[in-house]
Amino acid sequence: MNPLIIPRSEHPISRSMIDEEAMKVLYRLHHHGFLSCLVGGSVRDLLLGKVPKDFDVATNAHPHEVHALFKNSRIIGRRFRLVHVFFKGGKVVEVSTFRSHSEFEETLTDDGEILKTDSFGTPQEDALRRDITINGLLYNIADFSIIDYVNGITDLQKQVIRTIGDPDEKFKQDPVRMIRVIRHAARTGFRIEEKTYQAILNHQEEIKKCSPSRVRDEFQRELKEGAATTSLRMMIETGLIFSLFPDLRRAMGDDAISGKKNREFLLSLFGLTDQLMKAGRLVPDSILLACFVSPFIRALPSGHPFLGKREQSLYRTQTIRWAANHLFNPFSFPKGPKEMAIQVLTAQSNFKYFIQKGVVPKRFRTKKYFREAVLFFGIEAEATGRKMPQLIRNAVPSHLLPWWPKEFRGRRRFRQTES
Numbered sequence: 001m002n003p004l005i006i007p008r009s010e011h012p013i014s015r016s017m018i019d020e021e022a023m024k025v026l027y028r029l030h031h032h033g034f035l036s037c038l039v040g041g042s043v044r045d046l047l048l049g050k051v052p053k054d055f056d057v058a059t060n061a062h063p064h065e066v067h068a069l070f071k072n073s074r075i076i077g078r079r080f081r082l083v084h085v086f087f088k089g090g091k092v093v094e095v096s097t098f099r100s101h102s103e104f105e106e107t108l109t110d111d112g113e114i115l116k117t118d119s120f121g122t123p124q125e126d127a128l129r130r131d132i133t134i135n136g137l138l139y140n141i142a143d144f145s146i147i148d149y150v151n152g153i154t155d156l157q158k159q160v161i162r163t164i165g166d167p168d169e170k171f172k173q174d175p176v177r178m179i180r181v182i183r184h185a186a187r188t189g190f191r192i193e194e195k196t197y198q199a200i201l202n203h204q205e206e207i208k209k210c211s212p213s214r215v216r217d218e219f220q221r222e223l224k225e226g227a228a229t230t231s232l233r234m235m236i237e238t239g240l241i242f243s244l245f246p247d248l249r250r251a252m253g254d255d256a257i258s259g260k261k262n263r264e265f266l267l268s269l270f271g272l273t274d275q276l277m278k279a280g281r282l283v284p285d286s287i288l289l290a291c292f293v294s295p296f297i298r299a300l301p302s303g304h305p306f307l308g309k310r311e312q313s314l315y316r317t318q319t320i321r322w323a324a325n326h327l328f329n330p331f332s333f334p335k336g337p338k339e340m341a342i343q344v345l346t347a348q349s350n351f352k353y354f355i356q357k358g359v360v361p362k363r364f365r366t367k368k369y370f371r372e373a374v375l376f377f378g379i380e381a382e383a384t385g386r387k388m389p390q391l392i393r394n395a396v397p398s399h400l401l402p403w404w405p406k407e408f409r410g411r412r413r414f415r416q417t418e419s
Helices: 020-031 043-047 063-069 124-126 152-158 166-174 177-186 192-207 212-224 230-239 240-244 245-254 259-278 287-298 309-332 334-356 370-384
Strands: 002-006 036-039 055-058 073-076 082-086 092-097 138-142 145-148
Touching: 020 036, 020 063, 020 092, 036 043, 043 063, 043 138, 043 152, 063 073, 063 092, 082 259, 082 309, 124 138, 124 192, 145 152, 166 177, 166 192, 177 212, 177 230, 177 240, 177 259, 192 230, 212 230, 212 259, 212 287, 212 309, 212 370, 230 240, 230 259, 230 309, 240 245, 245 309, 259 287, 259 370, 287 309, 287 334, 287 370, 309 334, 334 370
Parallel strands: 055 092
Antiparallel strands: 002 145, 036 055, 036 138, 073 082, 082 092, 138 145
16 A cells, blocks of 8 residues: 655644654654654644644664663563653653554464464554554654555544544454544544444444453543543443443433433533643542542432431442442552542532531541542532532632632631631
8 A cells, every 4th residue: 555645845743843852762763774753643633733742653673673772761561562762851752663453453363362473564554553544644754744544634634533444343353442532533523434433333332341451541531631521422422431331321321310410410520620621720530530420329319218317428428439439440440539539529418517507627628638529519519500608619729619700709707617
């Protein structure tokens, strides 16, 4: 296959747009006679006028040859070896050798055994193994051209997300690609090509065959990149969210009581976390997990009329813990953020009591989870259209709750207590 070669005069990427450390890696490989290219999402983002988070390099040099060129490097990985080149300030440039197939694709013998094959390949094979066309572009430092084996430029211009090759085969080989397709559609605002979208509908249950840790990592990225609302909406529409978390059907499925209301609540919560991230604010993982599990908790029984206040509080705490563990434990979510999310959700009932009393006790304000609990309280209040009590607004720095003005008329002095 002859690639489409786009010369420097016909595309907007200039060397000044590329990270200085990545340029050093590209040029050293090139000056030692190797083909050296910027690949993947960095090329896509540069063409879209965005600043890439990472600049990944691919080359025809073997990992040991790359390692020999850079004293400040280390070979990582077992089956698919990569080289990390380290620079001052903790910056890392990842260099991979062109590969012939994905890390998660296996070639099987007739007996069902994995066939061990050489994974190194050509630039064309490396492009064809990637997930979607707009991620299959290469920027060649030798002549500053873009190399396109997969019609990625056309799909970039048409704003289309399309798998490279047959989507049914791609998703069977690695079902996690379905999550990535949705994430890229959400991040770019592009539409998913019809055949690719239909393949997600047909193969959504395949996601259960994947490693739980891989699914967890990909799913967390859905929540962290400022486009969670669109990602989650598409995951609900395709049913992929219910393949990942089957018990969410009881909260948000079409047949669930208040299913539509809970879906809207979930999307409202993440609409606000997306706002925070786009404004450059850090949203802790505990908040994202609390937002995700909250609609599920709403769908569970809230207690029983004969329970007293103490028993009702204990029941709610146990329900929150059970719900979080039930959703997250199968994917081995980190214990720290999960436990913090449980504490944040459990603390919400305390705020109602504090508002009634007109004071937030010091012993509560010194808890590790206090700020996160207030942030979630504010997110939930905004999502449901409730007024944020001045007592709670005054309990934390104003920048933590960005949906309300910093100054308030008739501001009352915040009461403190040593109790």
